[in-house]
Amino acid sequence: MASIQIQTVMQVTSQAHLIVALSAALMALLATGWVIVYASRVLIAPSLTWSDLITRETRLMISDRQVTPLQRLTRGGLSDPLLAELAASTQMQPIQVNSPRDLREQLLAARKDLAAHPSEGLREQVAQLEAVADVCLRQANAWLSRQLYGRLTKVLAAAGTVICLSLAGFMWASHPPEEPPKVTKPFPVQVFLSGSAAKLKAAGLKTACFNMVLKGSAVGGDLSQPDVTTLPQGQCAAGHFEVTEELGVAVPVSAS
Structure with missing residues (x-):
């Protein structure tokens, strides 16, 4: 995005191209900011607590209490993926975790018993519960990191x-096709008529002008399709028409 010449937009004269260019640039910037926000969430280590x-x-x-029995049967019950993973990961631990609330209650009860009746067995039980709680917290934060990365x-x-689509649209809209120069003052031309009789008639010319080379002057339009006035030549009368690709071509000549 930094390599794009933004100032080229100021040279765009077409309103439609300008709207497309500005909209594409805005969409690209918003999408880039969207990525930065999500990337920052991954870079910052999650810190889930108990x-x-x-x-x-x-x-x-x-x-779960708000779900009807029929919904519970059809949906297979409700579950939290993180809590389910913690319960499964502690199956090989000395103490299994059925739920965080249950583990907390066991730990609080064990600490209370240790304070009331100190013993090596209770100390070991408290240490095991604290170790399992620490493992659960590490696994919970690792799970959250995987979710953020996904x-x-x-x-x-x-x-x-x-x-990519926005940049392509911006490049297209900021470089519109160049318009041919406008005819600002009359200049002599030769008009080579190569269109069909029907096209000539539609432009107001007689069939006698078919395949003729007429002399005249460009008085308007642009250089690709100028408006010309032609001099009479033979049975082809003077005319005033736009030289389109279907009629022929107008070639500038030096004034004599």
């Missing part, structure tokens, strides 16, 4: 497409 896990479990419980890859695909 309270966050409890909150997720609470929301799941509330959602979202970033999807955003990159969508935003990359938008940026």
